[in-house]
Amino acid sequence: MNAATVSQQAIPGTYLFDGRMAMKGYNLNRMCYSFNSADNRKKFKAFPEAYCHAYHLTREQIHAVTDLDVLRLLQVGGNIYYLAKLTGIYGMTVQDLGAQQTGRSIDEFRARLESQA
């Protein structure tokens, strides 16, 4: 875990999904993985908190889920590949995610992307 612990601090603004995060987020990611099924997405959308409880999420994790707060979802162990299936349920695009995480409007975020061309 040494290498991992060091690497967490290595790149500002970046949450490396290493063993430490994986241990934290297993149930959260397992829940998000279940969203590959349309049926499960429907069940979740009907009763999000009940669905979270069935996957034994912590209170912190449940709040991050119901708030759709991406940075907090990452901090409580979510992996972006699985989280994208959660945010997809609410029609959030990766631009929406980027805007929210960087505190920009969608237009500002798109402008930032284009500015790097």
Add this chain to the structure above:
Amino acid sequence: MNAATVSQQAIPGTYLFDGRMAMKGYNLNRMCYSFNSADNRKKFKAFPEAYCHAYHLTREQIHAVTDLDVLRLLQVGGNIYYLAKLTGIYGMTVQDLGAQQTGRSIDEFRARLESQA
């Protein structure tokens, strides 16, 4: 597949479970894997042929299953680790399997094992 094809003939009386056998036996092994669940074992025992059909077994495979013919089960692509879950449903021990495959009685098969001490 060259190495594999050669190795099939390499050791008399031995069915190496290589890619060629795996391709043949995928559905059969998938069915046997399902027998890790007691519920599935019960369903199978009630209607063996219907259960086989649900896993798309070939006619040859279904006959080998209903006959509990171990050598034929191997020849149609069964892997011994999964097959043992099928034979276990009928209470067959590995001595029973050995006796059947070698055309010996159980006592003769046990005697053969002990003779190698």
Add this chain to the structure above:
Amino acid sequence: MARIIGALTSSHIPSIGNAISNGKQQDAYWKRFFDGYQPVLQWLDAQQPDVAIVLYNDHGLNFFLNNLPTFAVGAAQEYITKDEGWGLPVFPAYHGYPEMSWHLIESLIEQEFDIAMCQEMAMDHAFINPMRLFWPNENPPKIKTIPVAINTVQFPLPRPARCFALGKAIGHAVASWPTDEKVVVIGTGGMSHQLDGERAGFINKKFDEMCMEALLNDPERLARYSALDLVREAGAQGAEIIMWLAARGALLGNVSKIHSSYHIPISNTAAGVLAMANQ
């Protein structure tokens, strides 16, 4: 013996699939991106390869953290596609080539690559979108496919040098396959982008340009980076460039450029395509 005639490396951004499904290839946003594939399509049309070995990364469709392989090789008769969670369309299954898959698996194990073997495997956008880009007129295309998945979900990722070595081992394996089939190796992912964290939206054009150049002329240079280096230089998901490096590794002959194209941004990503011939 079978021959690897080249490597095609391409971004696999999910929105590409939507653009294709909705016929937006000539819209202002997409035109430059799709036009960048034309010379590659002409090359494929002239070459008519028989087999595609596709190095891609699963995004949490086929694999979960309960059994996450570093390298996984498909050995199925066909490769289905499935709902990834976003309502992407499900397509007819891609054609497999299990006989050659097993040859590849046997050779890789012999060369001491500790791969997982997958006799059933569902493909996500990382496989589907490059296939749709390179074979736009058929779905599924006639070409036989062998997917090879590389872990980019969970750190530790495989070392870039190990991915490059995997590609070389694939090159050796194909060379010992007894037919004279033509094989193309596809590497999908990248180029620089980052979806998560306060650094979301990070793109690094300079690094991407270096990658394109190094892949052609000095792949060892890219293989010397660590996975963490790639995250720093290319963004968290820019580390997907390891699939490009693995595909390049499979070219054991003289390598020349067929075509490349690069465009910022598609969605959050620097989109690139690089086609290399192997003589």
Add this chain to the structure above:
Amino acid sequence: MARIIGALTSSHIPSIGNAISNGKQQDAYWKRFFDGYQPVLQWLDAQQPDVAIVLYNDHGLNFFLNNLPTFAVGAAQEYITKDEGWGLPVFPAYHGYPEMSWHLIESLIEQEFDIAMCQEMAMDHAFINPMRLFWPNENPPKIKTIPVAINTVQFPLPRPARCFALGKAIGHAVASWPTDEKVVVIGTGGMSHQLDGERAGFINKKFDEMCMEALLNDPERLARYSALDLVREAGAQGAEIIMWLAARGALLGNVSKIHSSYHIPISNTAAGVLAMANQ
């Protein structure tokens, strides 16, 4: 740094579990077998190791052919047991040690072993029976465990030399773990036996004796065999000796024998136990 104090290698025959559950250890059929473990139990009692890294082979409980890893490392908080299809009893979960699992995984990937990572994993008799043999008075024992699964289900199996190298890499990984915990490495399976085919019932005492001797004094000798050689010499399931070889590989110090015992037959199998100290 953590220390590997020794390796314990043992058969894992399913019927052992039944004999323990039914208290048959002193029955005529079983007495010699169970008595053969007593000196190892005394050594364990004196040493009190903190962690067991258990190299075993799954028999189709946790893994199926849709995603079959060559090497898989557990990283779970606990390891459950499950019905294997024969009505074997289900036990309380074994204790995991995910922090050390992740250290092991990071080190193995760094050393270019392409392992699968398993954050959930069900254990079968190949893990359970040796644990019950070595810790007969507690179920589960207090010791923290890290399972490492090696493929013996599907050919190609990993080369024996690769398994030995995996063991060495585990040895290096443990040496860089910062606590002073005592680690024991367990290798399960074998010895010679064959369950399937007209050759069922094959046992090879001479080869088993050579293995015991080679593991202690010349493991490279055993590592030079191919997997096919092992099938020929030790029987189809006798190839499980690769777990013993991997466990031996983890002993990077001076190796001495604590105890060995060998008995033909238990069920269809030549049953053996070998305990080695690492100084």
